[in-house]
Amino acid sequence: MAESLRSAIVAIHQLPRTQETLWLRILGRGGLQRQAIDELEALSSNHPFRRSTLELLYNLRQNLRANQNLESDELPKPGSHPPDSATKPCMNLSIHTAPQ
Secondary structure, rough: OOOOHHHHHHOOHHOOOOHHHHHHOOOOOHHHHHHHHHHHHHOOOOOOOHHHHHHHHHHHHHHHHHHHHHHHHHHOOOOOOHHHHOOOOOOOOOOOOOOO
């Protein structure tokens, strides 16, 4: 396989809890994601990625909520088949930012 086409499967829940893996662990689920976001929030306020990453996560959460609300309006009546959009998974982000 060509070097540029190599790929790997990463078990996010098995990654060590280090700053190098923080960005992947944010993509995890449940408690793993919550713990990674807590680590991100605990970074010093002048850390180069802290504020911009928290803003991106907040915007992602808002967009996912808005899309989920739109999709709930598209839900089918009982007994009919759901549209493809109603069966898509949604990332559940819980972000609590401290005042700056």
